[in-house]
Amino acid sequence: MTLGLINANPVVHAKKERIARPEDFHPDEAVDPIDVFDFVRDIRDPEHPYSLEQLSVLSQESITVDEKLGRIQITFTPTVQHCSMATVIGLCLRLKLMQCFPPHFKVDIKVSPGSLADEESVNKxxxxxxxxAAALENPNLRQLVDECLYSNELYS
Known part of the structure; x- marks a missing residue:
């Protein structure tokens, strides 16, 4: 069993400037990768006080949207090959998108190919x-996901 942080010294990148979007944005209207990225960019990493954007776990380029098929695909890259928090990161992404977009959107969340030792298992x-659903019913896991989703909102 590993004690302490898996990646004790991650590379931290500057946050990109937010793309201004109309205050009346509504997810029932046309959605593009910028919209999706804007909703998920501030999710905090489970092990660090930095956002997924700051750790380059997630970028606007790693998001695709197909409006006609109602599909959002996010590919994220854990900071280390043996990241034990990859599933938590994916759950955070999924829950945030479930909260922000209508249920007719099909959401696929995947780990970048070759970036994680147990990539296939995590993707599944x-x-x-x-x-x-079962993972989100676990109170301890749900608390961790909620902390990642909402802690950065206080500082945005």
Missing amino acids: QLNDKERV
Whole structure:
């Protein structure tokens, strides 16, 4: 069992300037990768006081949207090959998108190919509705996800 942080000294990048969007944005209207990124960029990493954007776990370029098919795909890159928090990061992304976009959007969340030792297993977990629902029913895991989703809102 590993004690302490998996990646004790992550590389931290500057946050990019926010793209100004109309105050009346509504997710029932056309959605593009910028909109999606704007909702998920401030999710805090489970191990560090930095956002997924600051750690380059997530970028606008890692998000695709197909309006016609109602599909949002996010590919994220953990900071280390053996990241034990990859599933938590994916759950955070999924829950945030579930809260921000209508249910007709199909959301696929995947780990960048080759970026994680157990990539296939994590991808399977993150895209299985029953596994996601069961994970979010676990009070300790749900508390961790909520902390990642809402802690940065205080400082934005």
